Amino acid sequence: MAEYEIFQVEARSGNVIASLPFTGLSYGEALNAAGSCTVGIPLDAADPETLAPGRSGIVVVRDGEPDWGGLLWTAQADLAAGALTLNSAGWHSYYAGRVLEDGYKTRGSDQAFMLRRWLDTCNEDGGIDTDTSAITSAGKQRVRNWTKYEFKVVADAIAELADESGGFHFRYETYWRNKKRTRVGNRFYRFALNEFALPFTLTHRGNCDVTQVSYDAAAMVTHAYAVGADAGNGKKLVGTATNSIEMPKKQVVTTFSDVKKTSTLTDKARAIAEAGRSPVAIPALNLYPGVFRPADFIVGTAGFVKVDAGYVRVNGEYVLTERKTDVDENGTEVTALSLANREVFISGD
The missing domain is CATH 2.40.30 (Elongation Factor Tu (Ef-tu); domain 3)
Structure with a gap:
């Protein structure tokens, strides 16, 4: 039988604060998303001075190795039952609360460069110290243009980059940063859509x-349209893509109101069409x-x-x-x- 441990960590540094006894655990990962974790612990097992939503992280360790990590966002105390329920979301949930406050503009940069730049910028200013060293060059040039007044959410920027034609999958790994198991880190991994290992x-x-x-069949489509920002003449930019499949004509229109480049919209339309072939x-x-x-x-x-x-x-x-x-x-x-x-x-x- 596997041995499980639940560690409370400090969210910014990853320093282990305490090991928490648990009465029940449910955790998981989701593709290109944060994943979640729910832990039940005795009401008197945690110190309210150190365990707090928004400031604390939770790490699930199985047989000595981290298997999941993320930030504690909510907690519910049941005084009658003497129980405390901790609800966490994976490391990516942090970037739903960070914006590109200086904007971001590039006429053409590699996907990997953009990812590293966005994550590193967040972590230079009070972040969660995500390791970006595993984000290798993608060879895929992309265009982006957000002003500082758009306050583009970093998690959304990453998801949109991933979802385009020629995009990628991503996940986070939680790992020990030292042999004494007193500090954990989180690392971002990006891999191409067609980089499939066959492990099982x-x-x-x-x-x-x-x-x-x-x-x-909801996602199936013969004609995909990606509608972008206003072109300034009362019209909007549009990218299109089609599929030749045996089904009645089916059109899908998706709006990306902050996209200001037709080539980017075409990439998005292609991705929608490619995902809708079957x-x-x-x-x-x-x-x-x-x-x-x-x-x-x-x-x-x-x-x-x-x-x-x-x-x-x-x-x-x-x-x-x-x-x-x-x-x-x-x-x-x-x-x-x-x-x-x-x-x-x-x-x-």
Whole structure:
């Protein structure tokens, strides 16, 4: 059985403040998003002088290694039950509260350069010290132009850059910054949409239980339109892209009101069209206990999923979009995965 520990850390420095006993734990990662963590602890187990929403971080450690980390945003105390519930979101949630207060303008910069610049700028001014050393050159030039009066939210800027044609996936890693395990760090990883490792094969009733498979054509599109800022003559900039697929004509219009470059809008329209070439198949499954570690499954990686159950005939490559692990006070863990067919994520430039 795995050994879990919950550490309270200081959000800015990553310094470990305390180890917290827990009565229940649920945590997980989501593709290109913050992920979340909920921890139940005894009401008298924490010091209100040091544990506080907005100032504290929570780190989940499994068998000695950090498996999740993020910031504590809310806490609910149940005095009758003598329990305190801590609700955290992953490190990316911090950047939803940071803006490019000086604006940002480039006529053409590499994706990686922009990411490092935005994150480093935040962390030079009272941030959470995100390590950007793993953000390697992407070879993808992009144009951006935000004035300081637009107060562009950094998390939104990153998400929009990721979602364009030729974009990327991203995630954060929590790690020990010293051997004494007294300080943790967080590191940003960027990887191209077509950089798929194939680390796993999941077979229904072999090493997992596929609980459901959803099929969704909502994102399918024959004509995609990305509408941008006002061009100054009463008209708006528009980027377009089309798909040649066998279905009735279906148009999708998405607005990006702060985009002032047609080429950027075209990239966004292409990404929408590329993701809309086929219905999305979304398997949800529970891993068999003791077969895998939760850390074996990193959001954004791909593997094979096999199901043969009546209407459901799945035998292909799927991308992991979400991982959630529940742990009770006895240490029993259940890990659930959500995936989507790989074709949705294939994107060219």
